[in-house]
Amino acid sequence: MNYIHVFSIAILLFWSGWVNGQHVSPCLYDHAIQLREESNPGYKERLYRTIESNAAHNVNRNDEVLKVKVVLHVVYKDDIENVGDDALLKQIQVLNACYRRKNADTVNLRSIFHPVAADAGIEFELEEVRRVKTTATFRPSISGLPDDVKITSKGGSDAKDPDKYLNIWICKILPLELFGLSSPVLGYAYPPEPLDHWPAGSAAPAKHLEGVVIDYRTVSQSTYPIPNLGSIPMLARTAVHEVGHYFGLRHISGDAGLFGVNCEGTDGVDDTPTQGAQSQFNCDTSQNTCGAGVIGDLPDMIENYMDYSAETCQNTFTKGQVAIMRSVIQTLRKGLISHPSGTESIYVDNNVSIVPNPAYQFFDIHGLNNNHQYSVEIYNMMGQKLKHKQIYSNESVDVSDIYPGIYFVRIDNINQLKLMIAR
Ligand SMILES: [Zn+2]
Structure with a gap:
């Protein structure tokens, strides 16, 4: 458990109904879930039940490319956090490549998963970059996520109409400090509501807090340092993972494996193999946490963007995941595509x-x-x-x-x- 320090973050966020960008610690699990159950009866059951995702079956798949406009907020304290234009454009390119399955490393997908791999048909268009120099710091704590980055009056940058735009905040996310452990956070996002495969209460606490937050190092650097443990490789795919949450996807393990392997969790998607725990930033193709030896069982899908494998081995969404994301964009987040997109001039307040x-x-x-x-x-x-x-x-x-x-x-x-x- 080399990343035990990283693990301890997510339990807090998960317990609070949040989606986070990190592993989950076993150490607080019982306590956290019980607290959640007390404030939200039935939470446990919803958390564990196996759900056939309606979204995965009912969506009207079509070939239309769904275009989403993105507003990038760069909220920086030190100059190194003021991610340059080149890296921002690259981030948009990475999103486009991964959500159109045009990234070169799709060839690395094991052939057993070829039948389920899919082009999401979602494209991202940079609408605006907002840069804010701040004196504030952004650190998750036991009481909440660092959503101040989304509020100008608190040293962040106000969202641009979250019904119409995918807002992505790029800042330095300070590690969670708890019980003497320092737990880095790469990013976090809120899913929309309601979705059958998410517990109620998972959505953003307010409209203006919707969107994605990622650490600047996931955008502009090739590695992310974890004190005392070394560095993990970065290919600007943390945003791909977090945007997946924003479009309604869960981790492919279904988040049950907080204490080690637990195959009871589900991501609400039929075509991702059952997985009993998050991968640990590795590319271990021998990993098969659930169902090993059963005829027809597949190994863990470390190539999936919604695992916690290393970004260097992630290259795929599945058809079931694509169905959920497209369904979300066409229903719960339909404002994202309700205005014209393309190369024409873009207006904000009127027809200028x-x-x-x-x-x-x-x-x-x-x-x-x-x-x-x-x-x-x-x-x-x-x-x-x-x-x-x-x-x-x-x-x-x-x-x-x-x-x-x-x-x-x-x-x-x-x-x-x-x-x-x-x-
Ligand atoms: Zn995640």
Whole structure:
């Protein structure tokens, strides 16, 4: 149990009905579940019962690609936590690759799992990057998760309309300190409600707290250090795992194996093999915690993004998982796809738009009142202002001196539009 320190985090979060990004400690399990049962009678039963997921069977699968707009909040204290544009774009690329099954290492999936592997048909589009320098720190504790990162007045960054956007906060998550143990947390997310395969009370405590939080090191670094134990490899797939929770997925072990192996848990998905405990950041293909020797039994699916195997061996969602995620996006999180997506200009507050977009040398702004002068500012994705101009509605804005890329245009400090510049 090399990662016993890591394990101890999740029990607290799990006990509180939260989904977390870490392993679960055996040490507090009974106590925690009992506390939860007392405050929420029936919790134990819901936690353990085996559920055939309705979502996995009833969803209308179609081939439509579901596009989700993402707002990245970089909340940093030290400069190293201010993850650069390159890493942010790479993070979006990793999400897109993994949710379209286009990552090169899908070839590593063992052939026994080929029949269940699936392209989720979900794509992510970067809507906006918000950078906030803070003096606050973000640390999970026995009383709660560090959701202050989602609140501007508490040193974080307010969510952008959580009905329409997937908000992802990137910050330094300090380890949970408990009973002398220091337990790193890579990230956490809340699932939506209601879902049959989740206990009631698992969703975000408030709308503005929905979304995903990940540690900056999972985005910008190739390893994540665990004191005294070494480093675990990072391929920016912590976000893939946490977004899976946000779309309704559970860990493939079903979270019953808090005391070592327990095959009673379920993730509500038929085509992931029964697994009795989380993998331990390894790539052990011989691991088979449940059903070994039974005809037809499959080994643990360490290639699954919803296990805790090393990110270097994760490369797959299953058809059952994809069905849940698509169902969630089309029902419980349907606002994510209810507005147009594509390469047209994007508006926030009204129908003001940039034309053409992508722009080449100049752009116009449509939808402005003819009789006013407007302040137009252009920002890069680092949040640096590149240009500030006062214009009348019929004036063009010259961008011939700006490199091709993605920018944000702020008009009168109210409308924020995405601008693409191409040559
Ligand atoms: Zn998780």
